[in-house]
Amino acid sequence: MDFPPIREELRGLEPYGAPQLDVPVQLNTNENPYGPSEACADDIAASVREAALTLNRYPDREHVALREALAAYLSRDTVAAGFSITPEQVWAANGSNEVMLQLLQAFGGPGRTACSFAPTYSMYPEYARDTLTRWVTGHRAEDFSLDVDAARELIEAEQPSVVLLPSPNNPTGTALPPDAIEVLCKATGAYGGLLVVDEAYTEFRREGTPSALELLPTHRNLVVSRTMSKAFALAGGRLGYLAADPAILDAIRVVRLPYHLSSVTQAAALAALRHAPELLGKVDDLRRERDDVVTWLRAQGLEVADSDANFVLYGRFEDRHAHWEALLAHGVLVREVGPAGWLRVSIGTPEEMAAFRDATTAVLATPAGTLMDPATEEDA
Structure with a gap:
């Protein structure tokens, strides 16, 4: 008998994770790429120290103070729509990963x-797998936008309990228009399903791109999730959160682990929120750098997906792994992810992006930089 007695569908699988290379x-x-300032770090340290003096006690199970602060922050995106997010609509967990897992624990099984539309975040099917939820994958259009009619047809046919839609999408950076969210909210709501719009990268969206938060008052089945890992420069803090109808939060409370959010995490996140403007x-600098990189990559003859995030998907390479390895040899690490032939680069400092451009220029002049023949792209 094989040991350990792992579930059969998990046997031999590799854990999720990007390469961590020096x-x-x-x-x-x-x-x-820009870490917290000394002032912010000092505030976090002082707040954590204060929390440490009470670590003999369990944390606030309802993380009320944090939910109040997050509601105030989210309400900045709903002012134009004429309403505010309330603490009763906000829930937080250890990264948006745990938020998503809790949603599938409560509403999947x-x-x-559950379903989404590829290419998209590779953890979504793993959340479904881990909660014994059937997973269905639809597909995006050639330009990575969402074909709303096709998406609605799939939803109406499969009637998933949970539809996961990132906006901006990872790994393509594509944002969803509000009318698409409206259509799919109605489609899922018709049979009692949830539409989860994952806005992990929403702070980087281009001017004029609204947040799905504006639609919360009209769609009880809409969930909007976010994270402090990206724009807030708090990836090491592991704090994700969502806004939704309070009844959805009540369902999540049933499956959450006891005292799931530590006093230290709550204290650090509250301190970071006090320094939100900083x-x-x-x-804005990262947005400009992103747009400059998109322009530059296209000038090199590469295909680039329009991005509302802090990353860019580009290609198409005959052998993307060879190109990835060649960049790595120049000291630049990007991500092999998404459709065949494409790579994704996160937006760094101007110095880091200059190094990326120099390395890419050098690699494009070698066999590793060979682009896919357009005549064969449809078969790739």
């Missing part, structure tokens, strides 16, 4: 279905 320029995990101060 190279000069790391542009593969969509982190904010045996006999239920932590988000580099977002």
